[in-house]
Amino acid sequence: MGLEDKFSANKDKAEGKAEELVGKITEDDEKVAHGKGKQLRGDVKSAGEKIKDAGEDVVEGVKGLFDKK
Template identity: 50%
Template sequence: MSAGDKISNAAEDVKGKATEAVGKATHDDSKIAEGKAEQASASAKKAGENIKDIFKD
């Protein structure tokens, strides 16, 4: 996984956590769901990149 991909995935994860926190603070279920979806997307991308790395070797 390239450094740029790692940074991008980490940023997406942080953004998702922030969105979820805003949703919890404002009791906005759609923001909570949006934040969790962003975090899941970042995790899926990270897993995909890790698999690519395994097969590169």
Template identity: 50%
Template structure:
């Protein structure tokens, strides 16, 4: 996994956490759901990169 991919995936996860927190704070369920979706996307991408790394090794 390249450093750029790691950073991008982590950034997406952090963005999702921020959206989720803001959604919870403001009572905006749609924003909260978007945050959870962003976190899931980041986690899936990170898992895919780990699989690629495992196959390379």
């Protein structure tokens, strides 16, 4: 996962958590929901990057198998 991607995912999570908290304090259900959605977007970005990294590791492992022969 690239540094920029990690920052983007963590930024979404932090902004979402803050928005959810503000929504709870002000009793604004729409803001709470939007904040949770932003957190979810950050989680999805993180998961996508982890999947991408794992796929790249598999490709490198397979290449390594063929390079040894």
